Amino acid sequence: MLRQDFNRIDPKRRNVVDHRKKQFADPAYKQTDYPHRLNFYAVPPTADITLEQFEQWAIDRLRVLAELEACSFRNKTLAETAAHMKPLLEKYLPLDSNSSSSSKLSAERQKDHYSHFILRLAFASTEDLRRRFTRVETMLFRLRLNDDTTLAKERNAFVQSLNLEWDPVSDEERREYASELAALSGFRKGVQEEENWFKVDWERVPDLVEGRRVFLRAGKAYVPSRESTSMVIAEFTKRLERSLELTARALPRLDEDDRLTPILDHLSKNFITPDASYSSSTSSVPGADISAKNVDALSSSFPLCMQHLHRSLRRDAHLKHFGRLQYTLFLKGIGLNLEECLIFWRTSFHKITDDTFNKEYRYNVRHSYGDVGGDSNRRGGGYSPFSCQKILTEHPPGPGEAHGCPYRHFNLENLTALLQQVGIQDRSVLQGVKEDKEAQKFHMACNRVFEHVHKNEIKRAKDDGILTSAQLETIVHPNEYFKRSYLLKNLGKGGQDVKMEEA
């Protein structure tokens, strides 16, 4: 049986007018009606809106999305994000359920629909923007889907309307795999009897497979109905990714329209967060002696993750791949140039021969700096230094590896031991770190340590009014940590004050 191609526009909405009468017929466009609160954005809008609406709706949605992204950078949990976003959503992008007696249902949904498609145009151009757009749109969708829980009926109707082709699991199979299925639904005792199971190809629910949240047999995933949310979300992401790529391909045709292009350009430029735009030019510290032999001295200004890498490197005279990568990019970010960086690694790996170093490690360092590799790598100057977000979420360290975020990837005893080794003895700080770790607020822990280590300097800087408000924000990048730390420590040393303000 052929699977229906979801991307195709509903055949009824295509131009079905007899081609002989075509030139005289009205276009078959129509005002979309919105039976559900949520939308999979499968069908692009076709009605007319004003240019002002076009811009205003897009900006409103952008505000919401930018805030959502900020929430994820601060590692807020889903519940916290929901609470944080509620007033914003109500202001900029309200969306009421069918049961509410709001008279603006249709208008609200239209705005949601149109603004989504406008931003699609704005964010389809580059791979990076597409990825970020998909991520935040998915977050928004997830938020709204979960928000709907009070109205399970409405949500189910929406899910039904998607035609997702889920096979129900027969009673026979449920008996055959009773113990396995029970093991999966065991989190909530007593529920399993009434729980429904779906059976789909495992490829359709990779995130559930990844988390071992489904039972697998012979390539089929048995999904409990409560996990259907994540299946719906996965489907949403998948379709959005695909349609964004289609949008990107259609974009060139938009060039002819000189009304929309400037607006769209403007929109996509506003969607840049401190994380994404971290470049070496903004992170380097003027006047500092950043050289291979000075790294030891500088390392006292490094965040804990980099200090740990540095200590491991000094202890073992070696780091594994991701450790090298994370550390190299950080060093690049603080302004160590390629030659110095190669010297640094060569001298640090003092147990190996020149030959081994040149053969196995040199290339990777050069690659990180964009000195070798494909065109795009060279043009982009290599990779950008890892942000906290990336360190926290990607590539958790495995056996024998020292990269990652100590606040997240260490257990409490080892974390405390490490903190004490780098000179943090204050019990209240250690206690605070412990609480942050338990609440999974790793940024907070890191910033807490930063504030403790630099408390005198910060006080002085505040008294002198040197610090701008931007410099008091939460640190979400290891290089930002270094920069602030270095500048604070060298406050008094002539000429720096001015630069502080510039920075």
Added chain:
Amino acid sequence: MADESIQNGDSQASNGDITMAEPEPLPSASNGTDVEEKKEVKLEDLFADVDSDDEEFPSSRPQETQPSSSPTAAPGSPLETGGISLKASDPEILRSFYQRLFPWRHLFQWLNHSPTPTNDFAHREFALTLQNDVWRRYMSYPTSDLMRKEMLNLLPSRIEIGPVYTTNPRDRKTVRNASAFRPVAKELCFDIDLTDYDEIRTCCDKANICQKCWRFMVMAVKVVDAALREDFGFKHILWVYSGRRGIHAWVCDKKVRTMDDQKRRAVANYLEVIKGGSQGGKKVNLRRPLHPHISRSLDILAPYFQTDVLATQDPWSTPDRAAHLLTLLPDRPLTTALQNKWDASPGRSSAAKWADIDAVAKSGASKSLDARQLLEAKQDVVLEYTYPRLDIEVSKKLNHLLKSPFVIHPGTGRVCVPVDPRRLDDFDPLAVPTVQELLAQIDEWKDEEGGDESPVKEEGDAEIKKEDGVKRSNIQDWEKTSLKPYVEYFRSFVLALMKDERDARVKREREEADGMDF
């Protein structure tokens, strides 16, 4: 039909190559097209001999293929002579190996999924490490003959296999935009390496292995193989010994090869249980009740834990290793009681210590002890000491390179042979033949049979005759050696894979044809 034509192609090529090596090529064996190449290779051979400049076995190549009239004197493989063994990466050794033993055609069929050359093979990236340690990426070959020919020229010490690309990797610079050149398919690979077991093995460390710690690989293969087959329904899983201390898996099912990175990551993380770096503390943190995959793995692993870990490895013999065990257990009073007990009697074996946990718990040393919590902690300990430690990055990316089967490990000289997971317990990594042994075996074999059979056979010919059961004398070189069972296993694996691919194709074609009728 197509099959035969390829065999012909193969045999022609081997014909050509073989005649090149013979000191006095038979005119009948050469045809016009071969002459030039013949000269070329001969020249090279000469140079190679000059290079090796070893007085003891001058011009070893030509002699090697000569019908050996004086069995004792003819140094068939260079290593035999005078007890001097050459390194496995020696060009002469490699040349003999690639020429006489490497199963090029099976490798081709394995990656090509069909007897007739397709883009599956032609667009496949190979990465070669050459003699001077130069690393060449993006090599590709249209057929197995051409690949073999170039390998005989370059004599790479290592061949790695990458993904299939949208276009021929050699043409990657000529495509107009970068996105037109991207990887589209590759087997799903797993890499398990004994160095990752250094924290828990006591017999060896680093690159060394022995029979004792190889048992960890046995456990790993059983668990991963079971999960891939039963849970994901994958059928064509090739396990390959990496030549020294690890093992690779290649999942070759058609559906798997085209999986994107997200799905690869999903499979990899589904299998990953041991998490956290050296500072992470407890490495196994699982939700309860255990996922069916974990409980099945635990069932598989429990017997190994008793014999191969507790008895053989004795992982908690020293006080600091025992202290690590205690950090994994809950309930402070229990652990202090255990600590006291073990301090009192040093030298207690790990099996005894493991039994002590329950004994002390039963004796009521701790009031607050939760029996289920203890059981779960013990399960976690079993997993930490037995569950496969995958090098997960290899599996997550479509475009990761992995060493090809049947390549020689330059350090040990062992051939990276496929391992049959059904007969895993019989596999001994230390008994895997080295290339030097294999070359010696060819010569010995000749000696036994007397000098009557001609030195080299055409691949295709030999097979046909063997299948007919007519003549045994037409035997390929690998059949004379202990490489034989490995090549045969590989062949059966490839044949099964090709059969499935063909069936799928036939079915699709039939469906399409049906569609046409309506």
